[in-house]
Amino acid sequence: MPSRRVLVLHAHPAPHKSRVNRRLVAEAEGVDGVTVRHLYEIYPDFLIDVREEQRILESHDAIVFQHPFYWYSAPSLVKEWMDLVLEHGWAYGSGGTALHGRIFAQAVTCGGGRDVYCSEGRNRHSVRDFLLPFEQSALLCGMDWRPPFVVHGTGDLKSAGEIEPFALDYRTWLESLRDGDGRSQETR
Amino acid sequence: MDDPTAFFESALVYLAAAVVSVPVAKRLGLGSVLGYLAAGVAIGPFALNLVGDAGKTGGLMHVAEFGVVVMLFMIGLELRVPVLWRMRGSLLGLGGMQVLLSGLALAGAAMAWGVGWKASLAAGFILSLSSTAIVLQSLREKSLHGTPGGRHAFATLLFQDIAVIPMLALLPLLGTGNDSAGHGGLSGQPGWLRALAVVAAVSGVVFLGRWLVPRLFGFIARSGLREMFTAAALLLVIAIAVLMTRVGLSPALGAFVGGVVLAGSPYRHELEGDLEPFKGILLGLFFVSIGAAMDLSLLLVYPMEVAAMVGALVLVKGGVLALLSRVFRFGPDTGALYTLSLFQAGEFAFVLLGQANGMGVLNQSLTGKLNLVVALSMVLTPLALLVYQFLWMPRFGKSSAIAPREADKVDHASPVILVGFGRFGNYVGRLLRSQGHRPVILETDAEHVELTRRLGFEVHYGDATRLELLEAAGAANAKLMIIAAGDEETIDRLVETATRHYPQLKLVVRANGMNHRMALYNRGVEHVFHEMSGSALDAGAASLRLLGLPAFTAERAARRMARHDLQSARELAPVMHDESAYTAMVRERVANLENLFRMDPLHPHGEDDHAWEVDAKRRGDR
Known part of the structure; x- marks a missing residue:
């Protein structure tokens, strides 16, 4: 099958203060067939251009939200984006078929390690569990939901050498979204 | 205006009387119009006798009459053509019915009194007109002009102001042919020429407002001299008044047309601001002069007759207004305000009565009595509105009087x-x-x-x-x-x-x-x-x-x-x-x-x- 056009919607309110997320998005920008949009750069005033966003979504086959994991969810602009862009009659509801069949996935960087994100850990659930609202939103929009790409324990990843393997994994993950069936691993 | 000191002396008396009595009247809740009238009576021949007869006021009376012209110009300024068009229903229906019915009923009453049919018809229609000046001023002072009753009253007054033209035109037909009152400079000319002059004059006013005035005012504005604006505004109104008088039309009506034409211009608010003080003071003087000119001796000689005439006027006119309130389905409150504000005769009656007398339609004694009747009915108006305000409104009037700020107001105000x-x-x-x-x-x-x-x-x-x-x-x-x-x-x-x-x-x-x-x-x-x-x-x-x-x-x-x-x-x-x-x-x-x-x-x-x-x-x- 022909390769998919992949859209990475990157949302980080303070990218200059991040290490892993910044490295990952730089990697994404180097992957052929991947478009990266930095939502906080485009909408520092939160005034989302709904028509423009919808037009861009319609010209891509796979949508990826890349963001840090804040309070078991995404930064606030992602919510704003979903509230406004995923309109009734466009994304869901009667006549809302614009996103049908397109892939939806998330790439999440998370401070806590795997040990705290499990049924025995302090957070009692995995990151993937916490992303349930996104999963259900995608399903409601008739999208082809894929498991997230998660980087755990970002606080411990200080040197470029430590981060590098995740960047390569991310590239591989994106390429598989682009070319293959996209069924993928949750990383470390 | 042969004697300049006479002008200043009478101005002194008029203004002094006004300055004393108007604030007092307002403090008493009587409104400024009644204050001006009282000032006039006070300085008139039956009280202090500080003014001689009209001839000796050094032309002050004419200056005061100009207040009516300025007022109509400003009424016109507030009425853009689309607004007029929106009002066409109440204007023609309500106003037309009011003038027609009141005119005929009053004429009938006069004939029953034993007056000839021509004089009756003339007097009836002259008295059917209400006082724009008193009513608008009073309603505005009491903040009642935005209420439904106030708006209906305004529409009716507007129609009456327009109805003055055909009345002026038709009066001579009732006369003896002795056109001594004159019709301005064209009175000797054949009818077609007069008609042509009228059309030309009205087109001239439209041209003036549409084309010339914006350019002139733009030019003046760039000069940055504020007093030139005031001068130009006065010049404009006076020019219209002179033009209209020349062709035998009412200067007030010409000013009204000029105002409507200028209502859409960017200089509308500036014109209003410039003319407002003149309007206020001139109109005040006009009322003072009416008060001073009231021939109260007639009231002493024929007390019953005059009282009966005033009573008949108020009852007939009020009856027609009450009837119209029913026909047009006003609420009790709106109907009461409408009736109580319009039952009097107006300032145009003084003008028209003078004309009718001059043309031999009305004789001297009847004209004198009617003048007194008109003035007395005007005096009753602020009193009637006081009745409305203090007796009627507290009991029945809550709904419409409390919420005067509706979007559809005539005077277009934006919040x-x-x-x-x-x-x-x-x-x-x-x-x-x-x-x-x-x-x-x-x-x-x-x-x-x-x-x-x-x-x-x-x-x-x-x-x-x-x-x-x-x-x-x-x-x-x-x-x-x-x-x-x-x-x-x-x-x-x-x-x-x-x-x-x-x-x-x-x-x-x-x-x-x-x-x-x-x-x-x-x-x-x-x-x-x-x-x-x-x-x-x-x-x-x-x-x-x-x-x-x-x-x-x-x-x-x-x-x-x-x-x-x-x-x-x-x-x-x-x-x-x-x-x-x-x-x-x-x-x-x-x-x-x-x-x-x-x-x-x-x-x-x-x-x-x-x-x-x-x-x-x-x-x-x-």
């Missing part, structure tokens, strides 16, 4: 006034318009007014620091005034005028700098906006982005600075005058700069976004 439509104001105006608000916009740069008008904005030429202009723009009824003028002195004067005269107005004010902003806070203005800070901070944020800062961080830094600015200004404002005035002045420039630096946040990136740092997340292990 928002925007002063200044330059670099600052046009942003505010466009933003308001984008959300469906249509502010009354006032601007002093004539060229700018014309340009923005062409772009579809309803901008009016005018200097808003003048109270009359603010009044004309509807400040008394507005909710919000945005002061976007550029000049500090203008801004301060506007703030002072607005807070003193229109305490209900919320103010949004442009400030020229940090010190101006603090001074405005100290004067109690809550919403003050530095004219530059918004765009300067935008420029700062853009610069930060170019220096590599993420957009959202730059945006937040700019917003934080703006908030800090606001807080600092509020905190520093109360102490800004702690030093003596002199030191403050010397230090002003230094202080300006100092204040700016004092306001700088110590931590450039702020301290409130640690949550987005990578190590913060570790702490919580979220």
